Amino acid sequence: MTPAARVQAAIELLDDIIAAASGGGAAADTLIGRYFAARRYAGSKDRRAVRELVYRAIRHSGEAPPSGRAVMVALADADPGLASSFDGSAHGPEPIIANEPRAVAGVVPAWLEKAMVRSGLSADAMAALVGRAPLDLRVNRLKAEREPLLREIEGAAAVPGLPNAMRLATGTAVEQLPMMVDGLAEIQDAGSQAVTLAVPAEPGAVIVDLCAGAGGKTLALAAAMEDWGRLIACDTDRARLSRLAPRAEGAGVSIAEIRLLDPNRETDRLTDLAGAADAVLVDAPCSGTGTWRRNPEARWRLNPARLERLVQTQRRLLDLAAMLVRPGGVLVHVVCSLLDEEGSDQVETFLAAHAGWAVEVPVLPLGRPHGHGVRMDPLNDDTDGFFVARLRAP
Numbered sequence: 446m447t448p449a450a451r452v453q454a455a456i457e458l459l460d461d462i463i464a465a466a467s468g469g470g471a472a473a474d475t476l477i478g479r480y481f482a483a484r485r486y487a488g489s490k491d492r493r494a495v496r497e498l499v500y501r502a503i504r505h506s507g508e509a510p511p512s513g514r515a516v517m518v519a520l521a522d523a524d525p526g527l528a529s530s531f532d533g534s535a536h537g538p539e540p541i542i543a544n545e546p547r548a549v550a551g552v553v554p555a556w557l558e559k560a561m562v563r564s565g566l567s568a569d570a571m572a573a574l575v576g577r578a579p580l581d582l583r584v585n586r587l588k589a590e591r592e593p594l595l596r597e598i599e600g601a602a603a604v605p606g607l608p609n610a611m612r613l614a615t616g617t618a619v620e621q622l623p624m625m626v627d628g629l630a631e632i633q634d635a636g637s638q639a640v641t642l643a644v645p646a647e648p649g650a651v652i653v654d655l656c657a658g659a660g661g662k663t664l665a666l667a668a669a670m671e672d673w674g675r676l677i678a679c680d681t682d683r684a685r686l687s688r689l690a691p692r693a694e695g696a697g698v699s700i701a702e703i704r705l706l707d708p709n710r711e712t713d714r715l716t717d718l719a720g721a722a723d724a725v726l727v728d729a730p731c732s733g734t735g736t737w738r739r740n741p742e743a744r745w746r747l748n749p750a751r752l753e754r755l756v757q758t759q760r761r762l763l764d765l766a767a768m769l770v771r772p773g774g775v776l777v778h779v780v781c782s783l784l785d786e787e788g789s790d791q792v793e794t795f796l797a798a799h800a801g802w803a804v805e806v807p808v809l810p811l812g813r814p815h816g817h818g819v820r821m822d823p824l825n826d827d828t829d830g831f832f833v834a835r836l837r838a839p
């Protein structure tokens with residue numbers, strides 16, 4: 446592909462990504478994968494270059510831009526090399542017209558900015574939300590020790606304070622590493638590993654992972670429990686949950702009991718666990734503002750109604766989780782968001798409705814106390830953004 450054809454491909458992809466974001470369609474990565482599956486003539490260098498352009502453009506705009514061309518033209522205004530690709534050649538974009546629409550540069554959608562500021566985020570902290578994310582692994586202590594694995598990967602480094610975490614050098618081809626195939630390590634952000642430490646996952650404990658998804662934290666909990674005890678992994682999403690069993694098998698985890706819940710009737714499959722759990726982890730569905738580095742187009746999907754629905758679901762899940770915790774047990778609330786509405790404010794609402802529960806600020810290797818919990822963010826911790834709170838039942 447010529448440089449101009451690559452720019453045109455990025456414009457077309459961005460149009461698809463913008464439409465998918467407003468219509469609840471597929472994620473940018475999926476759309477990029479589909480685009481090239483239908484264009485086998487594109488080589489690996491072309492794919493990499495187009496992908497790079499697309500993500501650069503997505504990062505540029507806090508709001509969904511009017512079109513793929515509008516955002517690429519805005520980038521070209523500050524990049525003469527890119528501008529020269531708008532040359533009207535056979536597969537390239539038409540030349541730029543002086544007053545044609547340009548996407549506005551920004552990090553956070555305007556409607557969300559006030560909430561971010563109220564949540565204590567500086568302009569630098571907001572800008573870091575769309576920076577580049579490192580690639581972290583969690584070593585599976587059921588099968589391996591970290592130090593020998595560290596020596597196997599060039600450029601890999603330990604993450605201070607996190608006994609099982611390793612950070613890989615940019616560009617490491619992780620999927621091909623034998624340790625991944627053999628279940629010795631899993632891809633997991635260091636922040637995600639840190640918040641999981643707030644759960645008292647002792648060997649022999651009864652732990653409920655209420656929003657287990659495909660089991661990223663479930664597997665970390667199982668390893669901390671040394672694969673001994675009860676670990677009930679629940680979710681309402683059949684597709685995500687179906688990925689847990691094979692992952693658990695690969696990781697040598699035998700204690701995960703998987704339960705598919707009915708949305709709005711979650712208690713139907715949990716009655717036997719009422720008041721029985723030593724700890725319940727609510728890794729709640731959330732706006733994902735802390736993971737924009739990995740999915741920057743998620744900014745274009747979020748809107749006030751969606752955020753409000755998520756806040757309501759989180760509240761309901763925390764109430765449900767409280768019913769499962771034994772007297773003196775623990776509820777851990779986690780969101781990969783930096784908005785107080787989903788974090789500390791949720792804990793405030795919970796405390797007002799549940800007499801006798803007490804907040805314990807967990808001591809974690811990353812993050813800082815924030816409201817009723819601990820928060821970590823890309824600027825200060827170079828992790829995804831997370832809020833975690835630990836609540837002790839009366």
Ligand SMILES: C[S@@+](CC[C@H](N)C(=O)[O-])C[C@H]1O[C@@H](n2cnc3c(N)ncnc32)[C@H](O)[C@@H]1O
Pocket residue numbers: 655656657658659660661662663679680681682685706708709711728729730731758762
């Ligand atoms: C942040 S993700 C969980 C990620 C997962 N714990 C991990 O570490 O990979 C939130 C999950 O909540 C699930 N969820 C949404 N509504 C739910 C509900 N009412 N009950 C249980 N899970 C729900 C979603 O399907 C999603 O998998």
